[in-house]
Amino acid sequence: MTTRVGVTGAAGFIGSHVCDRLLERGYEVVAVDDLSYGSPANLATCLESSRFSFEVLDCTQRRPLRQAFDGCEAIFHLAAKKIPRFGGTLSTLEVNVGGVNAAAAVAMSLGADLIFTSTSDVYGKATPPFEEDGDIVLGPPTTKRWAYAASKLYDEHFLLALGEERGLKATILRLFNAYGPRNHLTWWGGPVVTFYESLLDGEPMEIHGDGLQTRTFTYVTDIAEGIVDALERPESRGEIINLGGTETLTIIELAERMQALAGAPGPLAARFVPYESLPGKYQDVRARVPNTDKARRLLGFQPQVGLGEGLELTLAWHKQLRADDAAEAAALP
Numbered sequence: 581m582t583t584r585v586g587v588t589g590a591a592g593f594i595g596s597h598v599c600d601r602l603l604e605r606g607y608e609v610v611a612v613d614d615l616s617y618g619s620p621a622n623l624a625t626c627l628e629s630s631r632f633s634f635e636v637l638d639c640t641q642r643r644p645l646r647q648a649f650d651g652c653e654a655i656f657h658l659a660a661k662k663i664p665r666f667g668g669t670l671s672t673l674e675v676n677v678g679g680v681n682a683a684a685a686v687a688m689s690l691g692a693d694l695i696f697t698s699t700s701d702v703y704g705k706a707t708p709p710f711e712e713d714g715d716i717v718l719g720p721p722t723t724k725r726w727a728y729a730a731s732k733l734y735d736e737h738f739l740l741a742l743g744e745e746r747g748l749k750a751t752i753l754r755l756f757n758a759y760g761p762r763n764h765l766t767w768w769g770g771p772v773v774t775f776y777e778s779l780l781d782g783e784p785m786e787i788h789g790d791g792l793q794t795r796t797f798t799y800v801t802d803i804a805e806g807i808v809d810a811l812e813r814p815e816s817r818g819e820i821i822n823l824g825g826t827e828t829l830t831i832i833e834l835a836e837r838m839q840a841l842a843g844a845p846g847p848l849a850a851r852f853v854p855y856e857s858l859p860g861k862y863q864d865v866r867a868r869v870p871n872t873d874k875a876r877r878l879l880g881f882q883p884q885v886g887l888g889e890g891l892e893l894t895l896a897w898h899k900q901l902r903a904d905d906a907a908e909a910a911a912l913p
Contacts, residue, residue: 584608585811586649586692588639588683589659591618593763594697594755597804598656599626605808612637612648613659622762640678646686654693654811657683663701663728665767666859676731684742684750693817694750695810698736700824700868701729702754708869712754712820724860736820743818751816753807756824756870760800760890761897772797772891775835776898779842784851791832791852794867798825799890802883809879816878822870825883837888841895 585602589595590611595618602609608631611623615636626632635648639659649655659679661672680696687694703710704718704726716733719726742748763769765777775785806823810816829837835850855862875881885893 583654584610584652586610586612586652586655586686588612588645588655588657588679589618590634591615591620591622592658593618593622593760593769594758594800594803594807595656595658596622596626596762597760597800598658598807599623599632601801601804601808603629603632607631609633610649610652611635612639612645614638617764617768619762640675640682642682642685645682646689649686649690649692652690652692654695655683655687655690656695656697656807656811658697658807660697660732661728662699662768663725664860665725665862669724669727669860672727673731676728677734680735680738684739684748687750688742688746688748692749693811693814694739694748695807696735696739696750696752697807698732698752698754698820699729700754700756700822700870701865702733702736703865703868704729705865708867709871710822710869711871712822712874719863722861723863725862740818740820749814749817751810751818752820753810754820754822754824754870755798755803756822756868757795757797758800758803759797760894762800763894771831771834772838772894773898775838776842776895779839779844779849780898780902784849785835785839786853787831787835787850788853788858788862789831789855789864791835791850792830793864794828794830794869795834796825796828796869797834797887797890798823798883799885799893802885805884806875806879806881809881813879819874819878821875821878821881822872823875823881824870824872825887826870826872827887828869829887838891838895841891
């Protein structure tokens with residue numbers, strides 16, 4: 581009998597790829613999304629399957645979520661709001677806390693497993709490589725960007741406490757800088773998407789700070805595989821696990837590689853924006869590098885798409901979007 585699973589944030593960047601993987605592995609998928617950032621277009625292939633259903637739904641609404649996920653044996657809670665870089669702090673806190681409260685309540689009422697996606701941002705200013713049991717060092721609450729990390733850290737504590745005291749079977753995955761096709765075409769989607777959009781527009785890439793901050797990037801299909809693998813590895817319940825790549829580079833190096841792939845001539849086409857000019861007393865993470873030993877041990881996680889290949893695939897997607905938009909415009913009367 582096919583296992584029925586629920587996915588929140590299903591029409592989003594990562595959520596839609598998770599739905600793809602679930603269907604490929606034979607699951608029946610009940611998908612929900614409020615479409616605030618996701619798009620039904622991301623689910624075009626999924627909607628062709630008889631084992632897939634989709635409903636527009638706010639994940640913080642417990643009763644409708646329980647009705648939608650009736651009969652599900654597992655829930656993937658991916659819906660969230662990200663760093664409030666340019667505003668929306670209260671919404672970030674409300675959605676991320678309300679969403680996990682609802683998803684956990686539904687999972688417990690169903691006796692279902694819960695796979696929850698947290699974020700590498702919870703490590704804040706800690707010293708890398710980040711380990712799951714390592715220290716957490718967040719900036720002050722007067723800096724709005726830490727609201728995202730604080731909300732996700734609350735979510736983690738909440739789920740672990742429910743597991744210990746009420747038997748919730750939950751796995752917590754801290755994701756590191758996913759990128760690739762279907763990402764949101766704004767800063768919401770991170771530097772890769774915004775850099776490519778700028779390059780294809782013939783505009784300078786906007787680099788915040790000095791560009792020497794270091795990151796690892798993980799192609800979205802590898803992230804999606806790791807998320808689905810967590811469901812199939814019951815030994816991961818009650819654990820926090822880093823999911824990410826290990827190839828480290830600076831944001832300037834990323835921009836240089838992307839500019840070369842895009843075929844843009846000349847020196848680095850970038851505009852540096854000081855943190856002081858960003859709203860909300862913005863602060864950044866200087867270095868973000870995971871220790872992924874636990875992911876390899878518990879999930880067999882091993883990214884398959886290198887950064888060079890992933891950046892090429894992502895560039896092709898951006899170009900195809902523009903070609904499709906041009907064709908649609910040309911077809912208008």
